[in-house]
Amino acid sequence: MLKKISIFVVIFAALFVLGLVAQNVIGAGLSKIPIDLEQVPQEDRDKEILRLGIIAELDAINLYEQLAAYATNPHIKELLMDVAREEKTHVGELQALLSKLDEEHGKELEKGKKEVDELLGKEQ
Numbered sequence: 563m564l565k566k567i568s569i570f571v572v573i574f575a576a577l578f579v580l581g582l583v584a585q586n587v588i589g590a591g592l593s594k595i596p597i598d599l600e601q602v603p604q605e606d607r608d609k610e611i612l613r614l615g616i617i618a619e620l621d622a623i624n625l626y627e628q629l630a631a632y633a634t635n636p637h638i639k640e641l642l643m644d645v646a647r648e649e650k651t652h653v654g655e656l657q658a659l660l661s662k663l664d665e666e667h668g669k670e671l672e673k674g675k676k677e678v679d680e681l682l683g684k685e686q
């Protein structure tokens with residue numbers, strides 16, 4: 563009886579994990595450009611591409627960290643967390659380039675950093 567319940571629990575857990583992966587990979591429509599870039603004016607297209615890249619990298623970070631949380635093999639867990647870390651570097655690269663193409667974006671990022679520093683400075 564206990565063995566049957568254990569098998570049921572393992573099958574349920576496996577289906578749950580597969581469901582989470584499917585929801586993130588298929589349900590969210592990843593690997594597809596969510597807008598028609600042809601409709602974006604040429605002068606804005608590169609900035610739009612960078613913003614879409616940032617969204618994709620942030621989503622990838624979440625996906626890899628969630629997969630790492632489910633992985634039982636420590637090597638897989640470590641590898642997934644390392645990949646998630648690399649995706650954070652990619653966010654930084656895309657943000658840096660976007661800040662050069664969109665001056666306002668760069669200024670507002672700096673403004674946001676200062677506001678957070680002030681907020682944290684007040685708390686400390």
Ligand SMILES: [Fe+2]
Binds near residue numbers: 619648
């Ligand atoms: Fe990446």
